[in-house]
Amino acid sequence: MDKKVIILTKSDKNGGYCVAGIDTSNGKFIRLVSEDEESEYALFDSDITYEDGQCLKVMDTIYVKLKDKQDCWFQPENYIIDSEYYLKKIGTATLDQIKNYLTHQDYIFYNNSNSILTNELRKQLKKYSLLIVELDELNLWRDKFKEKRIMASFLYNNQRYSYIKITDSILTEKYYYEVCQSEPRPYTLNNVIVIFSLACVFNMNASHYKLIANIIEQPRRVGFRNIMF
Template identity: 35%
Template structure:
């Protein structure tokens, strides 16, 4: 089965990629996952290469061959793609088209609470209708904090629906690559794609990750 989606995330996951987008037909989220369990079903970079040698980018409209739905209770949007076929770029899209098309979960919060994480026990106790792991929001102002420890870490804070959210980790390498100096940077009028991650073993929580920053 083929599907056409607007690509909205291209973030790092286990040295490969987390890829998700919006189905042009249904307006629903689809997260594309590989069959490679050793990399937690992340998408290898080679699968992002179109037949002409160029690489898939955020806001590309792409056609992908799917094999099956592989939902997890904390990531119900997951679909496994067929790696024997190239992805095909059909055209480019825009945030305006995304906003008109996207059908979102009605949760007024960013994943059920005002924290940057959810206890796995809370997530597993949700009803099927409450499960979702991808959200797009538009914010007039966000603050990107760059800190250096053993490596550079990127956190973002923003307000949404009258609630302030602090220190969400950013996994959008394409966007943050230009920020190499320690400091705080104001981002005006940005779209944020936020993803709920896998269980972090040290505290048994799912962290909320900013998978894409789109201006």
């Protein structure tokens, strides 16, 4: 089967990439995965390179040939790519296009913690593992317990979220210096679109952690002041 997909994430995963976006045929999220069990089905450079040698980028609109839907109970958006075929880039999405696909859940993955226990996740009737939301403010902090990693906190739907991990190296490189310079205060981003992903189970505590897979900055909002004459 072929799918037309707007790519929203290309984040680090076990030496490869977690690649996800929007299936334009139905407006739903889709995560592109391989059949490599050892990497937890990550994609690699050979999977995301176009025929002309260019590599897939976030905001690319592509055609991708798929083998089948992956049987993954906690990530129902997963589809297995057919690695015998190149991806085909057909355009670049705009910010306005992406905002058409904003999601509106009560919580970021079922609760306002930074993770969810596997047992609790199994009880959920409608499972999902990808979200795209718009946040007025995203606060970034340096993770004191792991070298060169960033954590995020934010308010969503009147719920406060803290200690949300950012594991992607590109996002870390982009913001780490500013985060360190801002201490002890957080480094704050305003008016951003954030793509969240629910990770595979962390066996040490049988939990699925919530990750920020991408941050898309928007132009600053211009306020208006009353003018006195």
